[in-house]
Amino acid sequence: MNPVRYGRLHCLVSWLVFPRLGVWLLGEDENIAQSAGYASFWFIPFICSFVFLMTNQMFLQAQQKNQIIAWLSILQFTIHVPLSWFLVNLLNLGTAGAIGALGISSWLVVFGEFVYIFGGFCPESWTGFTTAAFKDLWPMVKLSVSSGVMLCLELWYNAVLVLIAGHMKNAEISISAFSICANISLWVLMITLGFFGAAIVRVANELGRGDAKAVKFSIKVILTISFLIGLFFWSTCLIFGKNIGYLFSEEKEVAEAVSDLSVLLSFSILFNSIYPILSGVAVGAGLQGTVAFITLFCYYIIGIPIGALLGYGAGLQVKGIWIGMICGVIAQTVSLSYMTWRTDWDEQVTKAEQRLKRWYLKSSTESNPISDHT
Known part of the structure; x- marks a missing residue:
């Protein structure tokens, strides 16, 4: 063929x-x-x-x-x-x-x-396996679908930006530089995703226990640790940004393009240490649907149009696309921060107790499981 x-x-x-x-x-x-x-x-x-x-x-x-x-x-x-x-x-x-x-x-x-x-x-x-797994499936399906939409919107965001970079001048160099920076950002993001999972589990467990104060304390601890790690990589990227491209490519043009993006990359890493934690908090509280709408607006209504405008209209090429990406991330971070701050965690505890009473399956060794969780 x-x-x-x-x-x-x-x-x-x-x-x-x-x-x-x-x-x-x-x-x-x-x-x-x-x-x-x-x-x-x-x-x-x-x-x-x-x-x-x-x-x-x-x-x-x-x-x-x-x-x-x-x-x-x-x-x-x-x-x-x-x-x-x-x-x-x-x-x-x-x-x-x-x-x-x-x-x-x-x-x-x-x-x-x-x-x-x-x-x-x-x-x-x-x-x-038990038939109880099929009890009240619809609420679980809604949570699962909203979680999937939330994650897909975040993953597709980077994919769309790479797609836009492919239409720039010297497309291979543009995509190479963009992909290198995206990979570095994702490597650091892997650490933050560990805290993302910790935030989901910790918030969900504390809500299940009925302790709103513990939820707030957990959010502060996880967010602080993740932010400090982000600060470390932010400063590292600023210091070694001019040479970091040579770790991935021997081509001078690609390395210079990466160097040109290094400052923007460092700030992306910094913000990437914040918003995944806030997303994890929202998922732990069952607010995936709200996060999906926030992500849709911040990334696809703010980030991508700004990136395309700066990349094509202002002639900033890949740098313009990356600026647009940061704008979307900043908008999402601010929105999630406001949502977390405004959330009534006592009310979320009440909702968690209602879900627990509805879905909790009593085992043969328990006499009154609900009282142990409320």
Whole structure:
């Protein structure tokens, strides 16, 4: 089959599976479109693993079984590195090998979590499958859908910005620089996402216990720790920003483009240490729907239009796109901060108690479980 036609077919099918990958249909550079279409197929197994990975981790974190998550993550890392080297360097699979290794290592974690959960290591919360799992499904579906929409809107935000960068002059350099900075930001964001999960579990648990003061204290502690970590990486990025691009590419043009974005990157890292915590607080309180609307407005009504305007209209290219991204993040951070500040946590405790009375299943060893949680 003709390589160009093959690449276009990949992109067409990718667009049908993941709209963010339909770059060729939207006028992207031919080389970029072919690469994206080819890589998208290898990403499908990795992305599907998140369906089980995130659910299992929330289930285990809610019971403070963080050690098993940590050990499985360490195991994933020790397997992923040599496996990537084997597939990419020895078998010469290139991008497919790198993404394939990511999918394999991710599914190993999923299977490890299933073994732990179903193997009897969670005796107080997992006693086997039961028809009670189908009780009051609709409220759970609404929470799940709103959570999914919230996360998708945040993930697609970066994808749309990369898409816009592909239409800039010297598209390959623009996307390379933007992707390098985005990867650095995401690396630091991985640390914050740990606090994101902690905020969800901590807020939900304290609301379930009926302690509004503990909820407020937990928010302050988690937010402070995450912000201090963000300050450390913010200063690091400012100090080494001019040379950070050479860690990823030997091309001078790409490294200079990264250096030009380093100041904006540092402030993105700083804000990334705040808004995920606030999002976690909202998810823990069951306010995912509100966060989804905030994200939609701040990112897609404020961030993307400003980025496109500055990138194309003002001629700032990739820097303009990144400024737009920061504007969206700042707007989201301010909105979530105001929402958290204005939330009546005593009222949220009352709502949590009502949900607990509705959904709590009495075990054979409990006489009055509700009284222990209110």
